[in-house]
Amino acid sequence: MELKGKTALVTGGSIRLGRAYALALAREGANLAIHYNRSAAPAEETAQLARAEGVEAITVAADFNNPAAVDTLFPQVLNYFEVVDVLINNAAIYLRGNGMETDREKWESQFRINLQTPFMLIQAFARQLPKGRPGRVLNIADAQILQHRPDHFAYRLTKLALVEMTRMFALELAPDITVNALAPGIMLPLADREDVDLEAYAKEYVPLRRTGTPEIAAENALHLLKSDFTTGAFLRVDGGQYL
Numbered sequence: 134m135e136l137k138g139k140t141a142l143v144t145g146g147s148i149r150l151g152r153a154y155a156l157a158l159a160r161e162g163a164n165l166a167i168h169y170n171r172s173a174a175p176a177e178e179t180a181q182l183a184r185a186e187g188v189e190a191i192t193v194a195a196d197f198n199n200p201a202a203v204d205t206l207f208p209q210v211l212n213y214f215e216v217v218d219v220l221i222n223n224a225a226i227y228l229r230g231n232g233m234e235t236d237r238e239k240w241e242s243q244f245r246i247n248l249q250t251p252f253m254l255i256q257a258f259a260r261q262l263p264k265g266r267p268g269r270v271l272n273i274a275d276a277q278i279l280q281h282r283p284d285h286f287a288y289r290l291t292k293l294a295l296v297e298m299t300r301m302f303a304l305e306l307a308p309d310i311t312v313n314a315l316a317p318g319i320m321l322p323l324a325d326r327e328d329v330d331l332e333a334y335a336k337e338y339v340p341l342r343r344t345g346t347p348e349i350a351a352e353n354a355l356h357l358l359k360s361d362f363t364t365g366a367f368l369r370v371d372g373g374q375y376l
């Protein structure tokens with residue numbers, strides 16, 4: 134699909150990987166709705182960077198801990214844009230805790246934000262897209278789910294289910310809408326652990342001996358969004374780490 138002139142909604146699009154997806158779309162000529170929760174100022178900054186590429190860009194707020202707020206997202210965007218052609222489900226939370234440490238609140242918040250919200254947004258996306266018009270959904274998973282480990286217990290389950298949901302919706306929403314999953318490996322240190330030397334870690338544990346970057350994640354996202362013959366895919370972009 135040609136992205137120029139299309140409109141994309143990127144959840145958590147104001148910072149880090151979400152910003153990279155948003156700006157890569159802007160460089161392709163796509164208009165943007167940049168969703169944020171707490172990062173209002175970075176969202177506006179991302180919108181300005183996008184406008185500098187010559188596209189229209191708006192920011193839209195919603196706390197995905199609140200399902201009623203999720204319901205407001207598409208109406209907010211459709212107040213401004215006629216239709217949304219691309220949805221990137223990027224926003225997520227990543228909470229520590231193995232199975233015995235995961236309490237109900239940790240479980241519920243991650244399932245709400247990482248899985249239930251993408252589900253609700255895919256439904257809203259499909260409902261607003263006119264029949265016969267091509268659409269693209271990209272769900273951001275995580276390559277580490279290929280490894281069976283109990284750390285980040287609920288997070289891993291949400292991302293595993295997100296990949297399965299990708300395949301189920303790929304079948305249900307064909308032929309107009311493609312639904313794919315991108316699974317990044319190490320792209321950025323955790324927001325609260327930016328001092329960690331990931332390069333040294335990658336030299337030891339990543340076959341390609343380096344970390345990825347937000348730009349590499351975005352390049353692979355664009356590939357999945359542009360492809361007309363790819364749906365239900367799971368694209369691991371991890372330098373071979375989880376082979």
Ligand SMILES: NC(=O)c1ccc[n+]([C@@H]2O[C@H](COP(=O)([O-])OP(=O)(O)OC[C@H]3O[C@@H](n4cnc5c(N)ncnc54)[C@H](OP(=O)(O)O)[C@@H]3O)[C@@H](O)[C@H]2O)c1
Nearest residue numbers: 145149150169170171172196197223224225275317320321
């Ligand atoms: N970083 C990596 O190397 C890596 C590796 C594998 C997979 N991933 C996946 O890639 C995606 C982005 O990763 P990242 O590291 O860039 O994420 P991040 O820095 O943790 O950012 C999370 C994003 O989610 C949004 N968010 C968090 N809680 C929210 C809530 N209650 N309501 C609405 N939005 C909320 C945040 O919005 P606000 O800031 O506006 O609140 C923010 O934009 C995630 O799905 C993550 O699982 C990342």
